[in-house]
Amino acid sequence: MTLVLYRIDDRLIHGQVVVGWGQPLDIGFIVLVDDEVARSEWEEDLYRMAVPPEMDVFFHGAADAADALPRYRSDRRRGILVTGDISTMRHLVEAAHVDAVNVGGIHHRAGRVQRLRYVFLSPQEEDELRALAAAGARVSAQDVPNARPVPLDDLLAGAEL
Amino acid sequence: MSSDAAEPASDAPRAIVAGHGDFAAGLVSAVEQITGRGAQLIPVAVQRLSVQDIEDLLRRRMIEEGVRVIFTDLQAGSCTMAARRILRGMDDAVLIAGANLPTLLDFVFSHGRTASEAARHAAERGRAAICVHGAAS
Numbered sequence: 001m002t003l004v005l006y007r008i009d010d011r012l013i014h015g016q017v018v019v020g021w022g023q024p025l026d027i028g029f030i031v032l033v034d035d036e037v038a039r040s041e042w043e044e045d046l047y048r049m050a051v052p053p054e055m056d057v058f059f060h061g062a063a064d065a066a067d068a069l070p071r072y073r074s075d076r077r078r079g080i081l082v083t084g085d086i087s088t089m090r091h092l093v094e095a096a097h098v099d100a101v102n103v104g105g106i107h108h109r110a111g112r113v114q115r116l117r118y119v120f121l122s123p124q125e126e127d128e129l130r131a132l133a134a135a136g137a138r139v140s141a142q143d144v145p146n147a148r149p150v151p152l153d154d155l156l157a158g159a160e161l
Numbered sequence: 162m163s164s165d166a167a168e169p170a171s172d173a174p175r176a177i178v179a180g181h182g183d184f185a186a187g188l189v190s191a192v193e194q195i196t197g198r199g200a201q202l203i204p205v206a207v208q209r210l211s212v213q214d215i216e217d218l219l220r221r222r223m224i225e226e227g228v229r230v231i232f233t234d235l236q237a238g239s240c241t242m243a244a245r246r247i248l249r250g251m252d253d254a255v256l257i258a259g260a261n262l263p264t265l266l267d268f269v270f271s272h273g274r275t276a277s278e279a280a281r282h283a284a285e286r287g288r289a290a291i292c293v294h295g296a297a298s
Contacts, residue, residue: 011212011239018237050237107211
């Protein structure tokens with residue numbers, strides 16, 4: 001099997017990832033790519049304890065994640081890769097081709113404009129999403145599996161608000 | 162007011178309830194309907210908030226209300242993650258993840274215990290209250 005979902009989600013590992021996507025996709029592992037988490041054993045333990053015992057969690061910073069991707073892509077289990085921001089995912093997409101990127105949750109912060117119920121973006125983040133698409137990734141927003149994927153153009157237009 | 166007062170008034174806030182969707186409001190509403198003691202529980206909704214905003218909100222409500230007990234719905238949930246970060250700097254606080262209605266009913270009826278003792282007792286009651294009836298496997 002391989003990595004079956006590349007997700008941008010500022011909540012990182014949480015209910016939607018572990019249960020919402022994890023159960024229907026029969027996920028065996030999660031790759032969490034986040035510099036802050038990767039620097040802290042306490043944070044790693046926090047996320048490790050959030051998943052069922054049969055599910056592995058692997059941690060990487062943005063700089064070393066791309067080199068580790070071939071190992072996860074050849075894993076016999078199915079996995080989800082999660083980044084907490086767009087720029088980290090962009091780094092991965094540009095270093096190692098990714099077919100599709102799921103925008104799962106980017107929440108309110110000063111300077112961001114609401115584009116979906118669960119997606120708020122700054123102008124710079126919108127440019128980074130366009131760069132993801134330009135690098136060959138199919139970008140869409142979808143919080144849970146049974147929701148309709150919102151294509152990038154519709155997302156940036158705020159068409160679903 | 163300290164949440165660890167052993168004999169709190171029945172309507173004094175003693176704990177926060179937080180989780181996905183309308184989980185908190187729904188459970189607190191059910192506690193109120195069954196017991197009239199829903200005021201002991203403060204429902205907190207976190208939809209559309211970032212993890213940092215959830216942590217800030219839960220911490221602020223705990224301080225405002227003087228409570229040191231948090232009930233959440235899911236071990237992997239954002240509220241649980243935020244609460245665990247809060248507990249790191251709050252030694253007298255306790256988090257019960259996976260709370261259900263029997264848990265909260267036991268909590269609001271606890272007498273003679275501190276809030277944290279009551280929460281631990283309630284967690285055991287909630288765990289034991291899950292039963293399967295019907296078709297044998």
